[in-house]
Amino acid sequence: SQQGEEDPQALSIQEGENATMNCSYKTSINNLQWYRQNSGRGLVHLILIRSNEREKHSGRLRVTLDTSKKSSSLLITASRAADTASYFCAPSPGAGSYQLTFGKGTKLSVIP
């Protein structure tokens, strides 16, 4: 498996603004997943984008994937205080590897 590296490590924005987080990885992937972790809670799956997809939407979330640059971004539009959490990307090589490997994440603070 491989680990994604999220950037920035911390992000603080006002409610209503958009938040963009980036992820870079090193080797080829089958798909890439984004997860959220609220303080003291488990990880919540947000979105999965496959290697043959370039963009995917889910509600206020937009994820892009650029396999040539080995990078992905997560955009949260019209942020809310409830979006305050840590966000992680998990690149998955696919068949034969079951584990998800998480980086340090981006800690997002949305100020009401």
Next chain:
Amino acid sequence: EPEVTQTPSHQVTQMGQEVILRCVPISNHLYFYWYRQILGQKVEFLVSFYNNEISEKSEIFDDQFSVERPDGSNFTLKIRSTKLEDSAMYFCASSSSLGGNQPQHFGDGTRLSIL
């Protein structure tokens, strides 16, 4: 929405004692996982389990650790002789198919404190 449940939420154990952490995965899921997160650090993979056997395990998952699916609903992680460095949040997860190709659904974790 179905969810993964873990018990207890907090476990305090003396060093050297055995501890069993319990998980009830989502009922129609077939793949089960344990992860841990030491305070302030990354979430780390421990083990995956499918068809009543370990599919993959990390270097952390040494002989002190074992997993079991004792019945049709529970999935347990046992640490035989706990060490201070085993103090962490332990997360159980499940997925409907291979974790690399489908989302993994996580419980809220068990906080294990070793004294």
